[in-house]
Amino acid sequence: MKTQPESKVHERYLRHSKKFPNVWCAGCGIGIVLGAIIRAIDSLSLDKNDVAMISGIGCTGRMPVYVDFNTMHTTHGRAIAFATGLKLARPTMKVIVVMGDGDALAIGGNHFIHAARRNIGLTAIVVNNLTYGMTGGQYSPTTPLGARASTAPYGHIEPSFRIAELAVTAGAPFVARSTVYHVAELQKYIAQAISTQGFSVVEATSYCHTTLGRINRWGRAPDMMRRLKENSVTVQQAEKMSEEEKKAKIIRGILSDRKDIPEYTELYREQIIRQAKGEKA
Amino acid sequence: MNRVLMQGDEACAEGAIAAGCNFFAGYPITPATEIAEVMAHRLPQQDGVFIQMEDEIASMAAVIGAAVGGARAMTATSGPGFSLMQENIGYAAMAEIPCVIANVQRLGPSTGRPTSPAQGDVMQARWGTHGDHPIIVLCPSSVRESFDLTVKAFEFSERYRTPVILLLDEIIGHMREGVELPADKTTLNVKREQTLVPPEWYKPFENLATDVPPLIPFGEGYRYHITGLHHDERGYPTDKVDEVEAWTARVYSKIKQALSEVLLYEENGIKQADTLVVAYGISARSARHAVEMARNRGRRVGFLKLQTLWPFPEEVIEQAAERIHRIIVPEMNLGQLALEVERVAGRRKVRRVNRADGEVIKPEQILSAIEGMR
Ligand SMILES: Cc1ncc(C[n+]2csc(CCOP(=O)(O)OP(=O)(O)O)c2C)c(N)n1
Ligand code: SF4
Numbered sequence: 001m002k003t004q005p006e007s008k009v010h011e012r013y014l015r016h017s018k019k020f021p022n023v024w025c026a027g028c029g030i031g032i033v034l035g036a037i038i039r040a041i042d043s044l045s046l047d048k049n050d051v052a053m054i055s056g057i058g059c060t061g062r063m064p065v066y067v068d069f070n071t072m073h074t075t076h077g078r079a080i081a082f083a084t085g086l087k088l089a090r091p092t093m094k095v096i097v098v099m100g101d102g103d104a105l106a107i108g109g110n111h112f113i114h115a116a117r118r119n120i121g122l123t124a125i126v127v128n129n130l131t132y133g134m135t136g137g138q139y140s141p142t143t144p145l146g147a148r149a150s151t152a153p154y155g156h157i158e159p160s161f162r163i164a165e166l167a168v169t170a171g172a173p174f175v176a177r178s179t180v181y182h183v184a185e186l187q188k189y190i191a192q193a194i195s196t197q198g199f200s201v202v203e204a205t206s207y208c209h210t211t212l213g214r215i216n217r218w219g220r221a222p223d224m225m226r227r228l229k230e231n232s233v234t235v236q237q238a239e240k241m242s243e244e245e246k247k248a249k250i251i252r253g254i255l256s257d258r259k260d261i262p263e264y265t266e267l268y269r270e271q272i273i274r275q276a277k278g279e280k281a
Numbered sequence: 282m283n284r285v286l287m288q289g290d291e292a293c294a295e296g297a298i299a300a301g302c303n304f305f306a307g308y309p310i311t312p313a314t315e316i317a318e319v320m321a322h323r324l325p326q327q328d329g330v331f332i333q334m335e336d337e338i339a340s341m342a343a344v345i346g347a348a349v350g351g352a353r354a355m356t357a358t359s360g361p362g363f364s365l366m367q368e369n370i371g372y373a374a375m376a377e378i379p380c381v382i383a384n385v386q387r388l389g390p391s392t393g394r395p396t397s398p399a400q401g402d403v404m405q406a407r408w409g410t411h412g413d414h415p416i417i418v419l420c421p422s423s424v425r426e427s428f429d430l431t432v433k434a435f436e437f438s439e440r441y442r443t444p445v446i447l448l449l450d451e452i453i454g455h456m457r458e459g460v461e462l463p464a465d466k467t468t469l470n471v472k473r474e475q476t477l478v479p480p481e482w483y484k485p486f487e488n489l490a491t492d493v494p495p496l497i498p499f500g501e502g503y504r505y506h507i508t509g510l511h512h513d514e515r516g517y518p519t520d521k522v523d524e525v526e527a528w529t530a531r532v533y534s535k536i537k538q539a540l541s542e543v544l545l546y547e548e549n550g551i552k553q554a555d556t557l558v559v560a561y562g563i564s565a566r567s568a569r570h571a572v573e574m575a576r577n578r579g580r581r582v583g584f585l586k587l588q589t590l591w592p593f594p595e596e597v598i599e600q601a602a603e604r605i606h607r608i609i610v611p612e613m614n615l616g617q618l619a620l621e622v623e624r625v626a627g628r629r630k631v632r633r634v635n636r637a638d639g640e641v642i643k644p645e646q647i648l649s650a651i652e653g654m655r
Contacts, residue, residue: 088343276322277325
């Protein structure tokens, strides 16, 4: 990894033509994830022209506009489907998809699991803030049981998706989870994900102190950070815990790292196009 | 020229390939499935990509993503899928992404009757998305036209940076006709405009005099932003009234400036006529027949077949209708394009002939409308 001061690294990737400041609330974790992505890309020495960042709609969806890559802010839930088309048209491009938990798993849940099953070479980074931030703290597929949300004034009664585990089950070859507190670890996983040939997923556990946090009186951004620190354990630590104990924890680490599943665009080229051309000749 | 027997759906797929289409994403649905099947077979032979997505929302999204990557991209569907695509068609309109959407119309709302023809999506093709934007909609009335108008659809989509919708119907899609396709298809291959400016000067949504700034594919050194939010010339979100207004004015203007290219129609016998039949798609076939029968009985009937439905050819209708006493508009819906004809020519002149039960309008039905008018 390079040792340049952090601010210098960011400067080379932020869009100077874009009018700052950004849209996020002070103290939000989304900027931390963006910083980790930038440093991960820098550590891989990728050419900016070969990187695309695609998002859906939400606070997380506003990420791409600030960075100097090929960037596209699409429709709510559909970023992976847009990215699938782009990847098929430009197989050598590194296509990074950034989504909120609602974007990726509620409205976009179907695209998420199908991209994993298909194993198309995209990197999906899900900022899991346990709620719909942009629309003001409604419950999402990852809102904790019992928590209050603006649309769950009596407490939430639906169990959550475990995003990383879902991705593993759906077939994604590289899956990792970290938090915005554990930034160095997060950055490392993102770099590994981008280096993966197939569909890679990084769940970045975050928080939304201004909506869900406020409604539940969970405190301010630093309090939320502390919760991420205290509430998380590594995969190795989790192995020694009972199912009951694990339930309340954020499990950090690499959940899958497989090399045995062929990537979709490569398979397409090697099998479909080859056969089609043979058939014609 | 080589003569072959083929379906309208197949002709649509072949037209797409002739136009240089190299990306198709879709989801099976009657009566459009054959387009996907032909594409699955044909595209990989030309290094193109076919993918069956998990639904039509994803299909439309993938088409846009591929187009942004530089592909010539299309999808094909029918009513239920067309409804699902609307949000992303609006995205393509907002971000000015060239792409082609074939909707092989079937009967009814909801699942309706999948194997019956209809022309019930004429208004949806124009107004199915939310918000104001122009769109181009073409409608073939034969197998050969399915080929030709698909080529045109790609040409228009690339030249004017807009989604273009093809409205086929179950009969045109499934019917087989002998057609002669151009043997040398290389001339049909549509090219995308390039830019002459270096990356740092490039504005993907620039207010140019021609109104159509070129779209440089991702990955070619021009790094920029695309969004479905209202945006400025560089593509960055804006809430400034003058920038929002400038975008809207430009996208309408680019289509308006192109009307002489974009408005496709065939007319005959209008000069001497006192009665005019305006028809499109499958109904135009019955209408032509009815016009001939009426002429054989000594009536002065003009015929106008619209191939471009949207933008609506207001001036064409206006001019044609000037000296005409009555206009007959047969369509397989309960009166959609007739609303536009009435708007331009006046309600009293127009007589609608409608059918929305899955049966084609018979020439006799149109003939009796021609004869029945006072
Ligand atoms: C089709 C559609 N439905 C609803 C919305 C409204 N909407 C905007 S953002 C959002 C949810 C955002 O939550 P999430 O995806 O978790 O991202 P976050 O804002 O928390 O980063 C919703 C429902 C929309 N833009 N489009
Ligand atoms: S609303 Fe929540 S998620 Fe959105 S920027 Fe503010 S803190 Fe972050």
